[in-house]
Amino acid sequence: MMNFILRGFGSYAPERILTNADLEKIVDTTDEWITTRTGIKERHIAADGETTSSMAFESSKKALADAGIEPAELTHIICGTFTPDSMIPSAACRLQEKLGIKGQMCVDVQAACSGFLYALQSGRGYLCLEPESKVLVVSSETLSRRMNWEDRATCVLFGDASGAAVLTGGEITDGPRVLDVMLAADGSLGDLLTVNGGGSAYSYALGDTVGPEYFVEFQGREVFKHAVRNMTSISEAILKRNGFEKSDVDVLITHQANMRIIDAVGRRFNIPEERVFVNIEKYGNTSAASVPVALDEAVKTGFIKKGDLVLTPTFGGGFTWGAALIQF
Ligand SMILES: CC(C)(COP(=O)(O)OP(=O)(O)OC[C@H]1O[C@@H](n2cnc3c(N)ncnc32)[C@H](O)[C@@H]1OP(=O)(O)O)[C@@H](O)C(=O)NCCC(=O)NCCS
Structure with a gap:
């Protein structure tokens, strides 16, 4: 049985911060409404000239350094995003150029907020075909450019960021192992969450x-x-498939969409609050970047400890959803 090792993590968010107080000046909203309904206090907004691939470049550099792997060693670049710099070329190709390398397979995976887990599962597939692969799995979103800044119901929720990880094969002792990933989708509910313009x-x-x-x-x-x-049901399914009970989960990192969603999932797993990682107050919903940014922060701050079993359910437009089990 092959091991899928996450050798390094990295994340990046633009310098500019937009607070709830700033939003009060843009749309008819209040800090109190946003805080109580969502848990969000502020979000990061890309500067002029910053793009999905430039943010991906920043998080990828950190993940590669963390992994001790040179860009030229990479064999695949998989970018989870629904906000690529352009329709063509892909954000992954733009990122490859920024990393100063050539030849690797580069592809974007579009699964909205579930993009990172879809990209991670693709990476595991490529590793099965070519066990020596070194796969950069990165998610990056410039959501501020896909916001209607006149619509208070949406524009207060989202932010820009990027998170990355380097996936390779190897020994159990080489780093955290992705034990399993489960993915699902229901296209019949697609119209409930859309960006239709620009599509064919x-x-x-x-x-x-x-x-x-x-x-x-x-x-x-x-x-x-x-x-x-769906985050609850797929989490139950992945635990069952791997012979774990809910009580075996040490750390829960859900997609950071809304504090009330995070709480509701945590409650269904009886996971105490202090074992649920939350950073939504600083970033808002960063779509596909949400899980890898949270993973990077949870690792670097010591929230995740060696030996922890980490469950990461996610959900997004499509609808798409999924969960990963990572053994640290
Ligand atoms: C969007 C969300 C925060 C709204 O919370 P809610 O409790 O469902 O609130 P509602 O949409 O029912 O709106 C309640 C009221 O607040 C108002 N409202 C909406 N946005 C507001 C804002 N930013 N400030 C103040 N009032 C707002 C609505 O107009 C509505 O007013 P009304 O009762 O007079 O019609 C919540 O539904 C949510 O997080 N959904 C998931 C969205 C998401 O994360 N999608 C991304 C993919 S994972």
Whole structure:
């Protein structure tokens, strides 16, 4: 049985911070509403010229340094994102150029907020085919450029960031092991969370005005309900498939979409608050970047300790969802 080792982690968020107080000046909202409904206090916003691939470059450099692996050793670059710099080329190709390397397979994986786990599972697949692979699994999102800044229901929730990890084969002693990843989707619910503009179903022409459909739109309550239900059910399934009980989970790192969603999932697993990693107050929802940024912070701050079994459920547009089990 092959080991899937996460050799290094890295994360990055833009310098500029947008607080709830700043948002009070932009839309009809309050710090109190945002804090009690979501847990978010502030989020990071990309500077002019910063892009999904430039943020991915920053987090990837840190992950590679943490892993002790040179960029040129990489064999695959997989980027989970729904906000690539451009339709063509992919963010992964742009990132490869920034890393100053050539030849590796580069691909973007679009699974909205579940992008990191989808990218990680793809990386495990490539490793099975080519066991000597060194795979950069990175997620990066410039959500601030996909926000309708006149829509208070959406623009207060999201932020920009990137997180990365280097995945290789190896011995159990080489680092944290990805024991399993489970993924799922239900396309019949796709219309509940969308960015339709720019897609081929929406024809547009030179000179057209950009409408709200070019930005993130969702039905919050419906998304909330499905997020809790599906993150819970896939977490139960992955634990069962690997012979674990709920009580075996040492650390829970869910997708950071809403503090009330995180709490609800934690409660269903009877995981005490102090074992649930939360950084949503600093970043908001950074979509695919959420889980790898949280993993990096949880590792670097000592929140995750050697021997811990970590469960990371995630949920996003599509709908897509998934969970990974990582043994540190
Ligand atoms: C979006 C979300 C925070 C809204 O919380 P909610 O408790 O469901 O609130 P509702 O949408 O029912 O809105 C309640 C009221 O607050 C208002 N409201 C919405 N956004 C507001 C804001 N930023 N500031 C103040 N009031 C706001 C609504 O207009 C509504 O007013 P009304 O009752 O007069 O119509 C919550 O549903 C959520 O987090 N959903 C998941 C969304 C998500 O994370 N999606 C990404 C993919 S994982």
